[in-house]
Amino acid sequence: MTQKKIIILGGGLSGLAAAYFCEQQKQDYALFEKEEKIGGLCKSHYIDGFTFDYTGHLLHFTNDFAKKIVFDLLAEELTEKTRNSYIFYKKKFIPFPFQQHLGYLSENEKIQCFIDFLDSYFTKKNNYKNFEDWALTFYGAGIAKKFMLPYNLKLYKYDLKKITTDWFGAYMPQLKLYEMLKSLTIQKNQYCGYNSIFYYPRQCGINQLITAVSKHLKNINCRAVVYSVNIQKKYIEVDNQKIFYDYLINTIPLPEFLKLLIPKIKNLSAALDKLEYTSVYNINYGIETNTANKLHWLYFPENKFQFYRCGFYHNFSKNMTPYRNQHSAYIEISYRKILQNINDLHRAIKNQFFDFGVYNKKNSKIILEFPLDIKYAYVIYNKHRKKIIEYLSDYFFKNSIISIGRYAEWNYSSMQDSIVTAYNKIINLNK
Ligand SMILES: Cc1cc2nc3c(=O)[nH]c(=O)nc-3n(C[C@H](O)[C@H](O)[C@H](O)COP(=O)(O)OP(=O)(O)OC[C@H]3O[C@@H](n4cnc5c(N)ncnc54)[C@H](O)[C@@H]3O)c2cc1C
Incomplete structure (x- = not known):
């Protein structure tokens, strides 16, 4: 493989959606994902019979096209829920x-x-x-x-x-x-x-959507870290080889992508300083309990709780836990740049988890703890963002680079937006 019409960087939902529409349009493409498995933030983790996502990943639709695509892919495998x-x-x-x-x-x-x-x-x-x-x-x-x-x-x-x-x-x-x-x-x-109505896959977490999309895709390369992008000569370097492209679709986070570019953009380190973000430390629990809990998620504005949100996977689908008397929860703690004293944090969060009255230490026991770290969770819309994104969009456009997804576009977008943007961009390549 030395030449492709379209190269897609990143195998999260945005990259996979782009690949899906390339297949539909019979485009010559290849996708490169650095991890062992595709899915990005839409991967699920299967630990001792529990399924954990990167916190709640629920499907909300305000766009009929995205809804149809997801329903075509998952059909009977989706459950509809009314927010509680x-x-x-x-x-x-x-x-x-x-x-x-x-x-x-x-x-x-x-x-x-x-x-x-x-x-x-x-x-x-x-x-x-x-x-x-x-x-x-x-x-x-x-x-x-x-x-x-x-x-x-x-x-x-x-x-x-x-x-x-x-x-x-x-x-x-x-x-x-x-x-x-x-x-x-x-x-x-x-x-x-x-988000008053949402949809969620029945069987194996949000990753079920990824599995369903991937069945339609042929040119997916995992464990393929892209380490440079030559914009002038239009090639990427991956696995010790150069692959030339006509169009490059980027879905990897903008700060990471900018570091790969040859030649470097002007004032790179100043731009990187201004692209600010908040990270999320996600602690997942498997819980043995004899209490009832039908909640989907809770918000915590008060400071005595270090987490801002907590949700309950077992109420998205009964298949998220191995047994009926087991529940599962996700805790979301945000931080900027560095998270300190992780062991103390885990201890404190466990106590706070029993402090809001859904579970108590007599009727419930945490039997499994599984943390996940989300570096670029929330893009910060500071006063610099608009200007930098406008400048980069123009620069990328002139160099046949197309950005798709929450972290490549550097915005506050959702899974449905990944699908809609991928479709619009791939369709436009044909015009
Ligand atoms: C806490 C949280 C909760 C959320 N909840 C919801 C929700 O309920 N509903 C909803 O619709 N959306 C939700 N979202 C948003 C959703 O996660 C994103 O919109 C979506 O997953 C973005 O997918 P993506 O493919 O653009 O990015 P990612 O999933 O980040 O994928 C980027 C991919 O690029 C790969 N990559 C990086 N560098 C390289 C490299 N050098 N070479 C090759 N590959 C590379 C990464 O490994 C990754 O797989 C949530 C987000 C967060 C943070």
Whole structure:
């Protein structure tokens, strides 16, 4: 193999989706993945009969095309679930989303949040200086200070005044006055937000989607670390060989990709410093228990819990644990750059896990602990991002390089976005 029309870097969902559409379009392509197995963040891990993903990887669809592709691939193997998720706040379980369930707060807090909402509602701005400004003025200071700000600060571990607002459109819906009035009652507003309904594979975690796609693919190379990309001569170096391309599709994280380029881009180290991100340390538990738990996931805005979210795999599919009296959970702890004192962290998290009232040490025992580290989990939309991405998109376009996926595009995108973007890019190569 010395020449391919299309070379795809990375075998996560984005790369595999690109390969899938290359197959459909009968394109000459080859994909290179550095790990032993394909899947990237959509891999699942099978340990002693438990299945663990890289935390919850649930399929949400707002795009019919992506939904059809996934349904064609998995058909009867998908289950549909209605979200059962809460915010754990002052020892109470407030249904998610917080802003639509003010009725579950104390009388004082409920009134305070509603008055602040009205205040912001009638003085609505169109421009927000930053995330903090948006949170304080979009739903009002009450909701911002009780949930939006502490939760996002815990997640991003980054000054919220330095995060821009050009990314969360669909994730943070505008609320009507009647919706806020309804939120004052004790009534669960089940079907609100982008993730109120989700889909999940029945048998073996989110990796089942990867297995289903891979059955359609021929030119996948694993254990193939791409160590340089010559953009002028249009070849990659992998396994001690040069492979020339017409088009290069990149899905590997942008900071890693930039380091591979020959010639180096101008001011590489300055650009790398500005591409900021938050990492996630994911502790997975196998649990033996005689308690009932039908929850999907919980949010934790308060500081006494070091994790920002915790979810329960066994409620996505009963096949995620080996036996019926066993449950499984994922804990998400964010960090920036370096995570210190990992042993102490594991001990502290285990105690905190028994502190929110779903499990206690008398009725439940953690029988398995399986940590995973996600380096580039959340891209930070700082003030530099837009400019750098615009510059690079233009530079890549001129050099026949196409970026697909959350970490190559450096954005906040999901699995469905990987599929839609891959399709649009591959189709356009034919035009
Ligand atoms: C905590 C968390 C929770 C999430 N939950 C959801 C969810 O519920 N629903 C949802 O839709 N999305 C979710 N996502 C987003 C989802 O994970 C991503 O959108 C998707 O997995 C991105 O896939 P990708 O292929 O673009 O990237 P990746 O999965 O990162 O794949 C990139 C691949 O490139 C490979 N690679 C890197 N360097 C090289 C090299 N030099 N040579 C060859 N190969 C290389 C890597 O090994 C990897 O396999 C979540 C993300 C996180 C972090």
